[in-house]
Amino acid sequence: MNRLALCVAATASATALAAGPAATADPSPGKHAESGRHHAAPKVASEPTRLARAILNTKGITYAKAHVGGTDKASLPRQNLVDVSNEHRAKTSPWGHKKGARVALDKRMLNGILKLNTKYHYKIEISELVGGRHSRTSKHYAGRAVDVAWINGRHVGKRADHRGLMKACRSLGATLVLGPGDKDHDTHVHCQW
Template identity: 30%
Template sequence: MICNTGDIACVRKGGTCQHILNRCNKYQRGLCNGGWTRQCCINNNPGDTACIEKGLKCQQISNGCNQYQSGLCSGGWTRRCCFNTASTSCSAAVKSVACRIKYLSKISLLKRNPSGVIDGADPYSNIRDACAGRKVKRSSYTCSQGKAPGGTTCLDLKVLQYIYYLGTTSRYRVQVNAIAGACHSRRSKHYAGKAVHLQLFGSKATRRAQEKAFRAACSKRGGWSHGGTHVHCQIV
C-alpha cells in the first residue's frame, strides 16, 4: 500500500485516511494530512487491537499471507494476524541487481519467448519489471513439456547475481533466453524465478567452451546446470 508519509500515524493504528463524508464506523482526528475534513477511519473490531498495534492485519487464513500468528485477532481460529502479507513488490537487493543487468550492454535480453510467443514474460520484461521493484510475469501457454502456470513471482537474487557476474566477467556473449517466462516442465524452477536459460554461440568448439564456463560459474554459486543448445542454471 502506498500512503502519504503524514498518514503513517493512522496506518499504524490499522486505519485509512479519507474524507469524512465517506462511510466509517469511527473517525479519529489528528492522524492524517489534508485538513480537518480528512481523518483516520478505524473500522476494526476491538478484539483485533493486539494485531493492529503491531502494524499488522487480521484476516481469514484462506487469504494469502506469508505467515500467520494466532491469538491476536477476534473471530475464531480461522481469523488470524497476518505477518508479511503477500504483495506485488520484491526485495531492494533484487531491484538493484536487475537494474544493473538492464543497463549492462554486454547482456542481451530477449524481448519474446524462445517459442516466439509475446506475452510480457520474456527476459527483457522480467528484468524491466524487477528493476521497477515489481514481481515479474510468468507465461501461461501450453507446450510439449506441459502448461506454464501464469501469474507472477519475484526473481531470485542469486540467479540475478549469476547473470550479472557473467555479463561483467565472461569473454563470451551473454544472451538470456528465459527466466520466469516461457514454458517448461511442471515443477521447473523457472516459475519461481530461480532458473535462467543462456544461449550458446559459435562453432562447436566455442559452444563447448562457453557451456563449460557458464556451468562452472553456476556450480560455483551452488547451482545445478545442464547444457545442450543453451545452458540451464538453477540456484535454489
C-alpha cells in the same frame, strides 16, 4: 514575579501561539517547517530491484526477442527484468504450467547473471527467466533459473564455450547446471540457484 517580567512572558507566549508550533521548536526530521507536513524518506530499492537494474544497464547481456513456444512480450526475459527493476514481479507466459503468474526473481540468480559478465567476462543472451514452457517442477517458475542461448556471440551447441559458462555458474553458487549433452538442453545452458 514583577509586572514587567509578567508582560514579557505573556507577549512571548502570545507571539509563539500566533506563529504556530514550527516557530516554537525545531521541526522533526522528515517534517517540512512551513507546512507541518511529513515527507517520506526515499524508499530503498530491494536487492533484486538493484540487481535487475544493474543487469539491464550491462552492455554484455542481451535478451531473446521471442519464446521458443509462443509469442508473449510481457514474459520475455528483458521485460521480466524491467518489471523487477520497477518493484514488480516477473510474469510467466500464458502457456505452460504457471500460466500468467507473477514471480519474484531470486537475488542469488540475479547476482549470478550479473557476475557471469562482470566477473567472468562472458557476453550472454538470456533466452528465458520465468517465461516460456518448462517442466512442471521447473525452478524457472520459482524465479531461480536462467537459460542462456548465446555465449560470446556463438549459439550454444554450435561451438559456444558452454562448458566454461557452466563452470562459472557452479562457481557462482548454482545448484543445478545443464547444457548440451543433457536431455532437452542441446541449445541452451540452464543455471539454477
